[in-house]
Structures are given as C-alpha cells and as structure tokens.
Amino acid sequence: MDxxxxxxxxxxxxxxYFLSQEDVVRTSLLSKSWRYIWCSxxxxxxxxxxxxxxxxxxxxxxxxxxxLQRYCDRRLRLEDFHLCMSDRDSLSLLxxxxxxxxxxxxxxxxxxxxxxxxxxxxxxLPVVLEAESLKVLWLHYCDLGRNIPENITFVRLQLLHxxxxxxxxxxxxxxxxxxxxxxTLWLKDCKGLKTIxxxxxxxxxxxxxxxxxNAIYRKDERNVEIDAPALEKVTIYGSKVRFHYRKLxxxxxxxxxxxxxxIDAPNMECFDYTGLVVPYVSFAPxxxxxxxxxxxxxxxxxxxxxxxxxxxxxxxxxxxxxICLKKFHCSPNNNNLHVLGQDDxxxxxxxxHVVVDDLTLKIGRSSSFxxxxxxxxxxxxxxxxxxxxxxxxxxxxxxxxxEARDFFCKIEKTIDSTGNHDIRQYLEGFTFEGFDEFLLDWxxxxxxxxxxxxxxxxxxxxxxxxxxCESSSKLLES
Amino acid sequence: xxxxxxxxTTLTLKSNDDELFSVAESAAILSVTIxxxxxxxxxxxxxxxxxxxxxxxxxxxxxxxxxxxxxxxEEKKKSYRDKFLSDKDFETLAxxxxxxxxxxxSCLMDAVSAKIAQVMEKKSVGWVRRxxxxxxxxxxxxxxxxxxxxxxxxxxxxxxxxx
Numbered sequence: 001m002d003x004x005x006x007x008x009x010x011x012x013x014x015x016x017y018f019l020s021q022e023d024v025v026r027t028s029l030l031s032k033s034w035r036y037i038w039c040s041x042x043x044x045x046x047x048x049x050x051x052x053x054x055x056x057x058x059x060x061x062x063x064x065x066x067x068l069q070r071y072c073d074r075r076l077r078l079e080d081f082h083l084c085m086s087d088r089d090s091l092s093l094l095x096x097x098x099x100x101x102x103x104x105x106x107x108x109x110x111x112x113x114x115x116x117x118x119x120x121x122x123x124x125l126p127v128v129l130e131a132e133s134l135k136v137l138w139l140h141y142c143d144l145g146r147n148i149p150e151n152i153t154f155v156r157l158q159l160l161h162x163x164x165x166x167x168x169x170x171x172x173x174x175x176x177x178x179x180x181x182x183x184t185l186w187l188k189d190c191k192g193l194k195t196i197x198x199x200x201x202x203x204x205x206x207x208x209x210x211x212x213x214n215a216i217y218r219k220d221e222r223n224v225e226i227d228a229p230a231l232e233k234v235t236i237y238g239s240k241v242r243f244h245y246r247k248l249x250x251x252x253x254x255x256x257x258x259x260x261x262x263i264d265a266p267n268m269e270c271f272d273y274t275g276l277v278v279p280y281v282s283f284a285p286x287x288x289x290x291x292x293x294x295x296x297x298x299x300x301x302x303x304x305x306x307x308x309x310x311x312x313x314x315x316x317x318x319x320x321x322x323i324c325l326k327k328f329h330c331s332p333n334n335n336n337l338h339v340l341g342q343d344d345x346x347x348x349x350x351x352x353h354v355v356v357d358d359l360t361l362k363i364g365r366s367s368s369f370x371x372x373x374x375x376x377x378x379x380x381x382x383x384x385x386x387x388x389x390x391x392x393x394x395x396x397x398x399x400x401x402x403e404a405r406d407f408f409c410k411i412e413k414t415i416d417s418t419g420n421h422d423i424r425q426y427l428e429g430f431t432f433e434g435f436d437e438f439l440l441d442w443x444x445x446x447x448x449x450x451x452x453x454x455x456x457x458x459x460x461x462x463x464x465x466x467x468x469c470e471s472s473s474k475l476l477e478s
Numbered sequence: 479x480x481x482x483x484x485x486x487t488t489l490t491l492k493s494n495d496d497e498l499f500s501v502a503e504s505a506a507i508l509s510v511t512i513x514x515x516x517x518x519x520x521x522x523x524x525x526x527x528x529x530x531x532x533x534x535x536x537x538x539x540x541x542x543x544x545x546x547x548x549x550x551x552e553e554k555k556k557s558y559r560d561k562f563l564s565d566k567d568f569e570t571l572a573x574x575x576x577x578x579x580x581x582x583x584s585c586l587m588d589a590v591s592a593k594i595a596q597v598m599e600k601k602s603v604g605w606v607r608r609x610x611x612x613x614x615x616x617x618x619x620x621x622x623x624x625x626x627x628x629x630x631x632x633x634x635x636x637x638x639x640x641x
Contacts, residue, residue, distance in 0.1 A: 002611040003572050004594075011579055018595035022631035028601045029624050032615050052633035063630060288551075425641065 010361070016041045021067075022050055043080035043108075060085070061093055072100055075236050076094045080108035080136075095127050102131035107156070110138035129171070132156070137446050139165050146447045152178050158205075166191045173197075181205055188212040196224045203228050210235040235272040271318065290318040293326040312379040319354045319430040325380070325387075326360040327372070353464075361385045363407065370414045385411065388461040401450050404458045408447050409431050412461050428463040435459075490524045491539070497532030498524065505542040510582035514608070529580040534573040535565075541586060559589040568594070568610065602635045 007015075014039055026036040046064050053060040064083070071078045073248050081101050093109075103108060107129065129135070129144065138161040148170045154160075157179035163186075169193060172193055176182075183205050187193070189212065198206060206228040212235070226234070271290040278294065294311075348411050359382035363369065376382070387407040392400065414421060415430065434445040434455025442461075445453060487503040489512070509511040515525055521585070527535060541562055548554050571590050578587040598606050607614060616624070625632065 002613065004610040005612055007572065007575070008579075011591070013574055015575075015591045015594050018592040019598060023595075023599055025628045025631045026603060026635070027598070027606070028614075028628065029621065030607055030614070034612075034623070050630070052630045059630065289554075292557050442577065455554065 003034075004122045008301075009037065012037055013041050015150040017043055020045050022052075033121075039070075042075050042077050043082070044071075044078065045080075045082045047084040048086060051083065056143050063259065064097070065093065067099055068100060072104065077105055080110075081110075082108075082110040082138075083105050085113040086113070098127045099129065102133065105133040106131070107133060108136035109134055109417040110136070110161075111140065111142060112138070129175075135159070137161065139163070140167070144168070144171055148174070154179040155181070157182055157187075161186040162190050163188045164190070168192050169194055177202060184208040196226075198226045200227045200229055205230055207232045208235075209233075212236075233272065237328050263374055271321070278307070278314050290321045290323045291326075292318075292323065308375050308379060315354045315356065315380055323354065323356045323380075324358045324360070327362065327376075353379065356380045356382045358382070358384045358386055358459075361387050362388045362390065363403070369410055373414050374412075374418060374423075377427075381426075381464045382462060384459045384461055386457075398451070400456070404434075404455075405447055405450055407458065408460070426465050428465045430463070431461045433459050448466065491535060492524045492526045493530055493532040493535040494528050495532050497535070499535060499539055501539050502546075505539075505546040508542050508546060508583055508585070510584075512556075512581065527581070528565060530577045534570075534577045537570070537574065538577055538581065538583075538586070539608055542553060545585070555585075559585070562594045566593075568597070595641070605636060 004012075018026065019027075021044060023347075024041065027034050027038050029037070044067060046060075046067075048057070048060045050060075068081075070076070077323075078101070081097075083097075109128070111128075128139070128142075129149055129152050133156060134154060135156050136159040137154075137157060138159075140163045143166040146168060148168070152171070153172040155178060157175075158181055160175070160179070160182060161184075167190055167194060172190075174198070176198070180202055182203060185198075185206060185208070187196070187210065196211070198209070207230055209226060209228070209231060211224060216241070228417055271292075273290075273292050292315075315325070359376065359380070361369070361372070383473075387404070389395075389403055395403070411430070415427065418424065432445050432447060433442040434450075434453060435441075435457035436443045437454065437456060442459065443455075445455060445458075489503050489506050490501050491499045491501060491506070493499070499632075503516065512525060513535060530538070541559075544558055544562060545555055548558055563571070571594055575587065575590045575594065578590055597609060601609075606612070615623070
C-alpha cells in the first residue's frame with residue numbers, strides 16, 4: 001500500500017481535520033480504504049461559497065442539516081462546527097442547529113454571516129447564549145438579541161471572537177463575568193458595547209486581548225479597564241477609545257488628558273499598539289517584541305515636550321523587549337514640534353536612552369521631520385531608521401529613488417547641523433542601506449549611484465557609542 | 479531541574495537505529511512523551527525512542543531547538559514552522575507526523591498534518607491519487623456510485639489533467 005493510506009487512522013483524521021467539508025468528503029473516492037475515514041472526523045466546516053451551491057441555497061442547507069443529523073443520530077463526537085453563509089432566511093434552521101450543537105457538547109463554534117451587497121446583515125442569535133459546552137465562540141455579523149437571559153454560563157469559554165456583532169452591554173457583562181477561564185478576547189467593531197472591564201480576580205487566565213474599533217462607530221467613546229495579571233499580548237486599535245485603569249488615576253497629573261490608556265499586566269510579553277495617544281503602562285515586557293504605531297496629530301503635539309516626556313516614559317517601560325516604533329504624521333502641520341531640541345533632560349526625565357530596534361517614520365509633507373528626529377534622538381537610540389511614504393505603492397522607481405535621496409539628505413542634514421549635543425557626542429556613524437531583492441539582504445549604498453541600483457527599500461543604520469544605555473541589544477544578539 | 483541549578487540540563491536521546499543526540503531538556507520537553515519520562519526520573523541515562531529513526535529525530539530536534547528559542551509570540555512561531563516545513567517532501571512529512579504522534583508534540587503534529595492536508599486542498603481525486611501514489615481499487619460502477627452520492631463536492635476543483 002502507499003505511504004499515506006498506511007498511516008494510522010487517528011493521524012489521517014488529524015490531517016483531514018484541516019480540510020473544508022467538500023475537500024474531506026471527496027477523499028471517499030480515493031480508494032476503498034478511504035471510503036469512510038472522513039465520516040467521523042470531529043469537526044465540520046461548511047461554506048456556501050462553494051461554486052456548486054451558487055443558486056442552490058436549499059441544497060446547501062440540506063447537506064448541512066443531513067450531515068449534522070447523521071452526527072446526532074450516530075452519536076459521533078463533534079467538537080468544532082464552522083459555518084459560513086450568506087443566507088439570512090434560514091434562521092429557523094440556525095436556531096435548530098445551534099440547539100443541537102449545544103446538546104452535542106460542541107466546543108468550538110464559528111459562525112460567519114457574509115454581507116450581501118455590502119448592506120449589513122445581522123442575524124439574531126440569542127440561542128447561542130445557551131451553549132454551555134463552548135470553549136471557543138466566533139461570531140461575525142450576528143446579533144445576540146435584546147432579551148437578557150437570567151444566566152449565561154459560559155463556564156468553559158476560552159476564546160471569544162466577535163466581529164461586527166451587535167451585543168447589548170448587559171449581555172456582554174454577563175458573558176464576561178461568567179467566563180473565568182477565558183484566555184483570548186478578540187473584539188472588532190462591536191456595536192452596543194460601551195464598557196469592557198477585565199478584572200484581576202475574574203480573568204486571571206486572560207493572555208490575549210484585542211480591541212479594534214474602526215471608523216464606523218468612531219463617535220462612540222469606549223471605556224476599557226484592563227487589570228489582568230496573565231496578559232501576554234495586547235492589540236489595540238481605535239482612535240476614540242477611552243481607556244483607563246483606576247489605580248493609576250492619580251499617579252501623574254498628565255493623565256488628565258482627554259484620551260488616556262493605562263494598562264496593567266505584569267506578565268506582558270508582546271505588546272502591539274496602534275493609536276493616537278501614548279499609553280501609560282505599568283508593565284515591563286521582559287522578552288519578545290513591542291510593536292508600537294503612533295499617529296501624531298496636531299492635537300497631540302500641542303505640548304510637544306510633555307508629549308515626548310510621556311513617550312520617553314512609555315518606551316522606557318518597554319526597554320527589555322525589542323521595540324519597533326512607527327510614527328505617522330496625521331496632521332499636515334506639526335509646527336508645534338519646533339519647541340524641541342533644547343533641553344534633553346526635560347524630555348528624557350533622566351532615563352537612560354532606550355534602544356529601539358527599528359524606527360519607521362512615515363514621511364508626509366511635514367516640515368517638522370528634523371525636529372521630530374532630534375526629539376526622538378533625545379529619548380531613544382534607534383538602530384535603524386526606515387522611511388515610509390504615503391502612497392509609495394503606486395510610485396515608479398524614479399520617484400522612489402528621488403524620495404529616498406531626499407530622505408537620506410534630510411538625515412544627513414539633521415545629523416550635521418544638529419544643536420543636539422547627544423547626537424554630536426554619541427552618534428559614531430551612520431550607513432545608508434538598501435534591500436537587495438536577489439540577495440534578500442540589506443546592502444550599503446551610495447546616494448550618488450542610487451538610480452543604477454536595484455534597491456526597492458531603504459533604511460539608515462546608526463551606530464551609537466553609549467552602549468551603557470539600558471537596552472535589548474543582548475536579546476537581539478542572542 | 480534546569481531552573482533550579484541555573485545550568486541547562488541536557489538529555490541524550492537514542493533513535494531506533496542507535497544514533498545518539500543531545501538536546502537541552504527545556505527544548506526536549508516539548509514532547510509530552512519525553513516530559514513524562516523526565517518526570518518519572520528516566521532522564522539520567524539515555525532516553526530510547528523506539529519508533530523514531532535517526533534522520534527523523536535529527537529533524538525533530540532541529541525543530542525543538544528552533545521553536546523553543548522563540549519567545550511566546552504565536553505569529554513568529556507559526557512563521558518558523560512554515561519555514562521549517564517548507565522544503566520537506568511527503569516522505570519526510572509522513573515520517574515526521576508519525577514521530578510527532580509518538581512523541582506527543584501537538585504543535586508539530588498539527589503543523590505537519592496541516593501541511594499534508596494543504597496538498598489535497600481543492601484538488602481533484604485523480605490528482606491526489608497520483609500525488610500520493612494511491613491505487614484506485616474501486617470498480618468503475620462503484621466509483622460512479624460514490625461520486626453520485628457526493629456530487630456537490632466535485633465543483634471548483636482542479637481537473638484530473640493537471641499534474
């Protein structure tokens with residue numbers, strides 16, 4: 001017999017686990033020994049995007065219904081049930097299926113309702129709240145109803161993933177206070193949610209928290225309090241989210257800004273953050289990466305020294321991880337930054353300079369580039385500065401080379417003409433580099449011969465002499 | 479234990495063709511089978527792994543060392559796994575899936591299984607048979623009957639003519 005057919009049945013089932021329903025059913029035709037292997041795999045993955053079902057909604061529903069019925073009747077083990085469909089007229093079936101899944105003890109349920117013609121389709125699904133056996137719940141484009149059940153007992157729930165879900169605050173509160181085992185909470189554009197409160201005593205296993213709030217509901221202010229001791233990874237995106245953490249309220253009067261984010265998570269390992277405000281963090285990632293994307297708006301730089309002051313504290317807290325800092329100009333006019341570059345220690349609050357692995361600067365038409373760079377050199381030691389331009393994807397090679405040359409000239413000018421004694425004293429040298437697509441590596445380049453080169457990406461490598469600064473460099477070299 | 483003494487403990491693993499490998503305990507205990515042996519106090523001497531040959535074990539140890547050097551970042555671990563498996567042929571993958579199953583290493587087991595499954599994705603029955611060398615022992619009548627039963631699964635697949 002051939003090698004794959006010889007594998008033990010439990011391994012074949014594991015392999016089949018990763019296939020869609022049509023792919024797995026088709027294996028029955030491979031040979032006689034494959035005839036029934038697919039029948040009892042512990043997961044079902046259906047999608048009506050399959051070409052065969054175009055215009056055959058009814059047939060799709062019967063295939064799902066019959067398959068599920070077969071698992072029910074034969075008491076087969078079913079752990080995961082993933083369903084992706086665009087049909088909203090089959091709600092009664094969905095209600096029936098979910099009730100069946102709940103009795104079968106399904107642990108992983110994923111429902112993705114596709115949008116038809118870009119209008120919002122929201123499926124009313126209060127029945128899902130009764131599925132006590134769930135460990136994993138994914139809902140996309142669903143409505144969890146208005147009737148607030150007396151009890152929600154997601155006692156086994158470990159992962160909650162809600163996207164474009166409509167959920168009233170009371171239901172969310174009940175879910176979140178019932179799931180003490182939760183490790184991953186992923187929320188994107190959830191309407192109805194005003195407050196998310198994660199508590200130390202209740203959510204002691206929470207490792208990953210993602211909160212994304214896109215443009216659609218920007219008007220709503222959200223309130224997030226995170227106090228989760230085991231948090232390892234946080235991803236936050238949303239420009240008008242208001243976060244706070246009670247303990248820190250009086251720590252520093254600068255917290256009294258309109259938008260504040262404070263996070264306390266002693267076990268934080270990786271930290272991913274995109275936002276308009278520089279957060280206050282009371283944790284120190286000890287390994288891993290910190291990916292920080294900050295947008296600078298006119299509002300944020302009203303008091304530029306204090307803004308840099310907060311940023312300095314922030315990256316100092318992250319200093320034991322490998323920091324990648326990306327900064328984007330949102331406002332065309334950042335002249336407020338001109339006040340910088342006079343007294344480093346005011347900005348740096350006496351902290352040692354933090355090594356930043358990669359500093360990516362989004363270059364707009366801003367005149368404040370030099371000032372921004374000077375300010376950043378006061379608080380951190382970037383190993384690399386990488387330029388990124390708006391709409392660079394559409395540029396031809398000549399344009400890209402021209403912009404790269406401009407960028408290199410600006411860097412040179414900033415370094416040569418700086419009044420910042422830090423740069424004069426500690427910057428030992430810098431090299432312009434381009435990414436060679438054939439060698440798949442960065443190579444030093446000459447600005448004069450840029451046009452003849454094949455480079456498509458550019459950066460500046462900086463060598464600093466003050467290696468006494470607290471840094472993650474050891475981590476990088478190991 | 480490594481954490482107590484401050485010096486990393488090394489284990490010696492023996493393949494079924496009598497090759498010996500040293501590996502850091504912290505990496506080796508990714509295998510639940512090995513971890514259980516260590517916890518039962520069998521780590522002092524040589525740990526025999528009767529179901530894994532030397533070539534496969536060498537590869538598994540490369541994986542153990544590689545993945546345990548990555549801090550807890552699931553995305554980076556995933557990209558390491560993808561890269562690790564990218565140049566492996568099916569024979570090697572079959573050896574590895576058996577080894578991962580025997581060693582009880584769920585992350586490697588899942589990664590290799592998914593990689594094998596990927597080969598079958600959206601591919602016709604004929605293509606999969608040829609790829610894995612599976613002999614079709616159905617009579618034409620039997621085959622037609624099975625096909626009729628599941629006719630919804632045959633749309634949108636790459637045809638038998640593809641190689």
